[in-house]
Amino acid sequence: MSRTITVGLDGSPESRAAAEWAAREAQLRGLPLKLVQVWEPMPEPVALAQILGAETRQYWTERFPRESAEGLRQRHPGLDVTTEQLTGRPAEALTRAAQDAELLVLGSRGLSGIGGFLVGSVGLAVVASTDHPVVLVRAGAQATDEHKTDAAGIPSTATPFHPVVLGLDIGEPDETLIGFAFDAAARRKAPLRVVHGWNPPPYFAYGMPLDAGTHQSLAQGDATALTRVLRPWREKFPDVEVVEESHFGSPATLLIDASREASLVVVGRRIRRAAIGVHVGPFTHAVLHHATAPVAVVPHD
Known part of the structure; x- marks a missing residue:
């Protein structure tokens, strides 16, 4: 190559x-x-x-x-x-x-x-x-779209980059995807905003109530897992400021919202070597069609 x-x-x-x-x-x-x-x-x-x-x-x-x-x-x-x-x-x-x-x-x-x-x-x-x-x-x-505004409220290539935004599934985190996002943020000297969207386990959809305490416990568990996944990458890229966001809701919607103040959005696509036809997955498909910043799709196993 x-x-x-x-x-x-x-x-x-x-x-x-x-x-x-x-x-x-x-x-x-x-x-x-x-x-x-x-x-x-x-x-x-x-x-x-x-x-x-x-x-x-x-x-x-x-x-x-x-x-x-x-x-x-x-x-x-x-x-x-x-x-x-x-x-x-x-x-x-x-x-x-x-x-x-x-x-x-x-x-x-x-x-x-x-x-x-x-x-x-x-x-x-x-x-x-x-x-x-x-x-x-x-x-x-435009190049200025990727940068923050100056003192006069005008975007300029002389001002810092907006964050690089990474959409991450902590259930199946991939090193290729995470490494690409950290590298992109490091090259831009920009923060890396890692967005993870979570939803309750499926059995809550079948009548089991989700009270405030359970919701808080689930949220804390996902936030802790996100921190654990990113810890070695923070050590590998100590100069990259990392902002961790674990929210309840649709991952695609959260990432599309975050794209409005991003220099680059990074998403993954699982490689399907034996599949027939075109497959990008509903999450990546939605982000590609609606994100307002450039979107990098990183294939991984």
């Missing part, structure tokens, strides 16, 4: 935002940036109709990637930017590209009036198929 930050670029506003985010991430990690454009061959009858003129095709296959790379180099001095064009179905080509990168970045389109974002079939297929982390960036995302 080559150590690059790779971004899928197709000219859309969301892919341009993803490219800018990927450039900033590449600089944080001290890695080169690769712009990948996927050219999907047309069916022969369409190709014969010559709907796409030669000049238009030349622009999208040659000039656009080159101009995009040049613009990123100018806006991010010192960044090593390369381009690559792949042929085939976008989801399959981008999944292969993810396997050869440290991180793949894709765009997600905003849904006006709905308050969420659209992760299309290509993005979902890539997230569900690759064994490497994928970051989804919404259209219109």
